[in-house]
Amino acid sequence: MVSVKLALVQLRTVKDKTKNLERARELVLQAASQGAQIVLLPETFNMTYCIEDYEQFAEHIDGLGETTQALSRMAKDAQLYLVGGSILERRTNADNTTSIYNTVTVWNPDGQLVARQSKMHMFAVDYNGLYENEGDILTAGNGIGEFSTPWGQFAFAVCFDCRFAELAMIAARRGCVGMLYPAAFTKGSGELHWELIMRARAVDNLFFVAGCNPAFDVQSSYHACGHSMVIDPFARTVAAAAYGEEVVVADLDLALIDEARRSIPVYSQRRFDVYPDVAQQPTSADGHRLIDQEL
Numbered sequence: 366m367v368s369v370k371l372a373l374v375q376l377r378t379v380k381d382k383t384k385n386l387e388r389a390r391e392l393v394l395q396a397a398s399q400g401a402q403i404v405l406l407p408e409t410f411n412m413t414y415c416i417e418d419y420e421q422f423a424e425h426i427d428g429l430g431e432t433t434q435a436l437s438r439m440a441k442d443a444q445l446y447l448v449g450g451s452i453l454e455r456r457t458n459a460d461n462t463t464s465i466y467n468t469v470t471v472w473n474p475d476g477q478l479v480a481r482q483s484k485m486h487m488f489a490v491d492y493n494g495l496y497e498n499e500g501d502i503l504t505a506g507n508g509i510g511e512f513s514t515p516w517g518q519f520a521f522a523v524c525f526d527c528r529f530a531e532l533a534m535i536a537a538r539r540g541c542v543g544m545l546y547p548a549a550f551t552k553g554s555g556e557l558h559w560e561l562i563m564r565a566r567a568v569d570n571l572f573f574v575a576g577c578n579p580a581f582d583v584q585s586s587y588h589a590c591g592h593s594m595v596i597d598p599f600a601r602t603v604a605a606a607a608y609g610e611e612v613v614v615a616d617l618d619l620a621l622i623d624e625a626r627r628s629i630p631v632y633s634q635r636r637f638d639v640y641p642d643v644a645q646q647p648t649s650a651d652g653h654r655l656i657d658q659e660l
């Protein structure tokens with residue numbers, strides 16, 4: 366049996382970057398002591414998700430900023446693959462202006478950056494008293510992230526991206542064993558859709574899906590929904606957190622992917638003679654292929 370231990374660190378984030386980095390480090394090391402080989406942190410894990418704070422928390426990744434240095438050390442000290450949640454990344458453009466992206470970085474056990482990709486779909490919401498549009502401040506990425514491990518290829522995308530079924534389907538058809546989502550899903554829309562989406566992406570593709578949110582904190586200006594979870598290829602919940610700060614560790618039995626695809630063979634019955642295969646080298650208007658990596 367090929368299996369890998371995945372941990373989700375459902376961090377209780379605060380408005381202090383240094384405190385978030387210290388706490389994340391403690392919990393990543395705790396996950397390692399529980400046998401984790403891959404760890405997933407939440408979206409914007411070094412701050413409390415809040416559009417007004419994006420400018421202040423943004424940092425450069427090239428040349429390593431405070432957060433990426435800390436992530437590199439965490440991965441190395443814990444000796445595991447670290448999907449370092451996302452951070453607000455400031456990039457300098459050719460004309461010397463800067464843009465901000467919501468970017469995931471992935472680190473190997475040597476502390477090297479092995480993948481990096483920015484959120485593709487800008488969260489725009491007007492629901493349950495929450496109104497915001499990330500597109501007012503952020504620039505969107507143009508691809509799905511992927512990284513290799515000794516246990517298989519994993520793909521990743523950020524929070525709202527999980528609503529777009531195409532990304533997970535492309536990843537699955539490219540041979541990934543699972544899709545990982547650093548997220549900061551809102552409590553309101555999370556109660557409606559979080560679990561449904563995580564399980565839907567798994568059942569669509571008969572592979573593993575995991576999503577990691579910050580803890581719900583009643584004192585925070587932003588109410589994240591907690592309930593980070595790992596779903597298996599049969600769409601069963603392997604492990605799930607409650608609302609509070611928690612480290613969830615799950616064993617991914619990778620043989621379940623073939624078993625699910627044999628048992629319920631939608632994967633091989635697709636009618637690409639009738640409708641198109643979304644994984645066939647999709648190309649955006651500017652000629653960028655979805656599978657191109659930022660790193």
Ligand SMILES: O=C(O)CCC(=O)C(=O)O
Binds near residue numbers: 488524
């Ligand atoms: O899709 C949703 O309902 C929540 C998404 C979200 O919170 C985000 O993208 O940060």
